[in-house]
Amino acid sequence: MELTTQKIPQADENLPGENRLKEFWLIFSQNRLAIAGLICFIIFFVVALTGLACTSGQDPLFDPAQVRLQEKLKAPFSMSNPEILTEKEVPRLGLYILGTDDLGRDLFARMLQGAWVSLTVGFVAVGLAVIIGIFLGGIAGYFGNRHLHLYQFMITCIISSGVILMSKENLSTPGAALFVFGHILILLALIFRKQLKDRGRFLMIKVVSIDTLIMRLVDIMLCFPSFFLILTVVALLPASIYNIMIIIGLTSWMGTTRFVRAEFLSLREQDFVTAAKALGISDFRIIFRHIMPNAIAPVLVSSTIGIATAILTEAGLSFLGFGVPPPHATWGNILSDGKGFIFDAPWLTLIPGITILVVVLSFNLFGEGLKDALNPKLREAK
Numbered sequence: 001m002e003l004t005t006q007k008i009p010q011a012d013e014n015l016p017g018e019n020r021l022k023e024f025w026l027i028f029s030q031n032r033l034a035i036a037g038l039i040c041f042i043i044f045f046v047v048a049l050t051g052l053a054c055t056s057g058q059d060p061l062f063d064p065a066q067v068r069l070q071e072k073l074k075a076p077f078s079m080s081n082p083e084i085l086t087e088k089e090v091p092r093l094g095l096y097i098l099g100t101d102d103l104g105r106d107l108f109a110r111m112l113q114g115a116w117v118s119l120t121v122g123f124v125a126v127g128l129a130v131i132i133g134i135f136l137g138g139i140a141g142y143f144g145n146r147h148l149h150l151y152q153f154m155i156t157c158i159i160s161s162g163v164i165l166m167s168k169e170n171l172s173t174p175g176a177a178l179f180v181f182g183h184i185l186i187l188l189a190l191i192f193r194k195q196l197k198d199r200g201r202f203l204m205i206k207v208v209s210i211d212t213l214i215m216r217l218v219d220i221m222l223c224f225p226s227f228f229l230i231l232t233v234v235a236l237l238p239a240s241i242y243n244i245m246i247i248i249g250l251t252s253w254m255g256t257t258r259f260v261r262a263e264f265l266s267l268r269e270q271d272f273v274t275a276a277k278a279l280g281i282s283d284f285r286i287i288f289r290h291i292m293p294n295a296i297a298p299v300l301v302s303s304t305i306g307i308a309t310a311i312l313t314e315a316g317l318s319f320l321g322f323g324v325p326p327p328h329a330t331w332g333n334i335l336s337d338g339k340g341f342i343f344d345a346p347w348l349t350l351i352p353g354i355t356i357l358v359v360v361l362s363f364n365l366f367g368e369g370l371k372d373a374l375n376p377k378l379r380e381a382k
Contacts, residue, residue, distance in 0.1 A: 027373045034369020040362030048119035051112030061092055064113045065327045068104030073345045075099050076107075099347050101337055107351065110329035114352070117330045118359070121245050121314045122307040128249030130303050133256025134292075136214050140257070141264020142287055144211025151189060151196070151203040158182040215261070218254045226251050227313065234317060239325040244317065248310050255302055263295035297374040301367050308363035315356050331356050 028034060054061040070084050076099040082090050091106055098107040148156070162178030189196060197204060230247050237243045267273060268291065276286050317323035318332025326333075331352040338348025 024373050028369055031369045031372060033365045034372070037362040037365030037367075037369065040358060041366055044115065044359050044362070045119065047112065048115040051114075052116040055109055055113040055116075060109075062106060062109035062112060064105060064109040064329045066105060066109075068100065070104065071096075072100055072102050072104040073341065074104075075345075076347055076351075098351055099345070101334070101345075101348055102341060107334070107348065110334055111331070111351065111355065113329045114331040114334060117241065117324055117328060118311045118314060121241065121248065121324075122310040124245040125248035125252065125310040126303050126306040128246065129253040129306060130256055130299060132249070132253040134260050134299065136218075136253070137257040137260025138264055138287055138292070140211045140214040141261040142268055142283070142291070144209060144214075144261070144265070147206035147209050148213065149203065150205045150207050151185075153207045155182050155185045155189070158185070211261075214257070218257055221251070221254050227316065230313065231317065231320070231322060234322045239322070241324045241328065244314055244324060248313055252306060252309065255306070256299055259298040259302055260295055263298060264291060267291045267294055298371075301371040301374065304363055304367035304370060308360040308367075311363075312356065312360050 055064050066089060068085060068089050071080060074096050077095060077097065078099060079095045080091050082094075096106055096108065098111060101107055101110070158178055159182035162175045162180075162182060230251055233247050233251075234243065237247075272290060273286060276290055314323055314330065315332035315335070318330040319336045321333075321336065323332050324330050335349060335352040335356075338345065338352070342349050
C-alpha cells in the first residue's frame, strides 16, 4: 500500500496589509487620469514648498512684493534692464519668467507664494472639516439611537449660548460665564448621577435622539449657500489667512459627517462589532480600533475633493477682495489684479486661471481614482 504525501501549503510571506496595498495600487495605476492627477498633486506640493522657501525671509530669493514701476506689464521671459533698476530690484535670473504685473512685481514670485497659501488653506480647512465630520458622524452613527435627557439638552443649550456670545462679543463676560457654568453642571451631573436617576425623574425625560439632533444640524447648515455664508462671515471678521481657513473648515464638514454616519450605521451591525461587545471591549476601542479603519475610505475621497473645493473657495474670495490680505499674494488676487489688463497683458489672467484649473482638476481626478480603487463594489462592477 503506497503512502501519499500531501504538500502542506506554505504561508504567504506577504502580510494582508501589503496585499491590500498592492491590490489598491494595481487598480489605481490602471486609471491614467487618476495617475495624471496624482502627478500634478505631487508637482503642486513640491512647488508650494519651494515657494515657501524662496519667497519668505528678510532677503528672499524671489521677492513677490518688490515694486518696479519702470518695468511694469512685461511679457513672460522678458529680460530685465539693469540700467534703470537698482541692484536690489534686479531679478535673480535677470529675466521675468512669467512677466510682471501693473506694479512691476515679478509674477513668478507671486505665483510661488500663492501656491503655498493655496496649499495651506486647502489642507488646514479640510483637516478641520474632517475632524468635525468624523467626530459628529461617528457619534451619530454609533450612539445615534440613544436619547438626550432633559438635563443634558439644557446643559447643551447653555454651553452653546456661551460659545455664541463669546464669538459675537470677543470673549464677553456673560458668554464665558455661561460656558463655565455649563461645564460645572456637567461635573455635578457626573458626581450625582445616581441621585439624579432616582429622584430627578422630570430631568430624566427623553427629549431627542442624538442622531436626530446632529442630522438636523447638518440639514440646517446645508440650507445656507456655503459660499455666501463664508462671504458674509469673512466680511464681518478681520481679514486674515487664519480666519479664511477656519471659516472654510467650519462650513464644509457636513458631507464628511454624512459619509461617516452612513458607514458607522452599516458597520455597527456587523458580526465583528457584536463579538467585540460580547468580549466587553469599550465603545471607545470599538470605534477607533475596529470601525474607524473600515469607515475611513470615503472620508479620504471626500477630503481629496474637498481640498480642491477649498482652494477654489479661497481663490473666489481673494478675487472678490475678501480673501488673504496684502502683501501676501494668492492666485485669486493675482487674477483680480489682472482683470483690468486682460487685453494689454493677458498673461496676468491666463496664468493664474489656468493654474487654478489644473490644480483643482488634478485633485478631482485623484479623488475619483481613490474612490474607484477603495470601493470593492465599483471594482466588481468594472
